Amino acid sequence: MTVEAAPELRAPKPLRMAWIIAAWGACFLGIQWGLAYAPILWFAALRALVAGGVLLAVAGVQHRPRPRGRRAWLLISALAAVNVTLAFAAMFASVAGSSTGTAAVLANAQPLLIVLPAWWWYGERISPRTVAALAAGFVGLVVVAVPGGGGQGAVLALLSAVAVTAGTLLGRRLGGLDVVAASGWHFVLGGAGLAVWAALTEGAPNISWTPGFVAVLGAMSVGGTAAAFVAWFTESRHCRLDTLTAWTFLVPVVGIVLAALVLGERPNRWTVLGLSVVLAALWLALRPRGIRPSPSGSADDRA
Structure with missing residues (x-):
């Protein structure tokens, strides 16, 4: 296997993570509301393209370096x-096929999926407590996905989680690339893929460009996508991936609370029980050892 240690590892910055989590949780509410005005794939494509356009504009104004070289563009294309293309399509379709709360829970299974790949690619060792958190989290997801809270939307949400996990693993490999420019191009390319997919399956875009829809699209694209993902990729370069992604267990809390307050969605008992188990897994995952090298300063400890 190829083990690539991060240049430095620290705990995720709490204020930055809280802002990312709040932005992503609100996006599930925005998706649920906006689907009344735009088809699934076209809505997803617009979110990505607007986010990418904003980031590339910022990169241009600030004279940030463009990605160069075949390896850089292959990485950005895979990301x-x-x-974007797979994760956004599955995420938007999952919200359309299930409740906002269920979609938010299952689409944020990333902490449970990233542990083994993080060990395989980056040498991040797995503690017994992390294994316990992994098992507990999966139990919670199964409970959320039982009849009444699952269905096709649950499967799509889990597919979105797998795709986002792959994106986080690839995101750390952005390495020497400028994070704003690279993120912008990956949103543009992924959004273009979504637009082609939408044109083939949904036909011409039938979108109601109301002021409310434009406002929601703008907020999701700029705050919940462009800014949030740049912050996320920045953190992924400097933090253990299991500790970093454990924060995303809080996204469903935001999504479910907002859905209850704004949309009047009352989570059923399975969602409440499953979410409680998932939050227990979060506590278990964040409680292990601190991120500091051992006295020997070995590469494994730093990773």
């Missing part, structure tokens, strides 16, 4: 395919 676009999994983190």
Whole structure:
């Protein structure tokens, strides 16, 4: 296997993570509301393209370096395919096929999926407590996905989680690339893929461009996508991936609370029980050892 240690590892910055989690949780509410005005794939494509356009504009104004070289563009293209085209399509379709709360829970299974790949690619060792958190989290997801809270939407949400996990793993490999420019291009390429997919399956875009829809699309694209993902990719370069992604267990809390307050969605008992188990897994995952090298300063400890 290829083990690539991160240049430095630290705990995720709490304020930055809280902002990312709040932005992503609100996006599930925005998706649920906006689907009344735009088809699934066209809506997803617009979110990605607007986010990418904003980031490339910022990169241009700030004279940030463009990605160069075949390896850089292959990485950005792969990241676009999994983190945008596949993840956004599955995420938007999952919200359309299930409740906002259920979609938010299952689409954020990333902490449970990233542990083994993080060990395989980056040498991040797995503690027994992390294994216990992994098992507990999967139990919670199964409970959420039982009849009444699952169905096709649950499967699509889990597919989105797998795709986002692959995106986080690839995101750390952005390495020396400028994070704003690389993120912008990956959203543009991924959004273009979604637009082609939408044209083939949904036909011409039938979108109601109301002021409310434009406002929601703008907020999701700029705050919940462009800014949030740049912050996320920045953190992924400097933090253990299992500790970093454990924060995303809080996204469903935001999604479910907002859905209850704004949309009047009352989570059923399975969602409440499953979410409680998932939050227990979060506590278990964040409680292990601190991120600091051992006295020997070995590469494994730093990873």
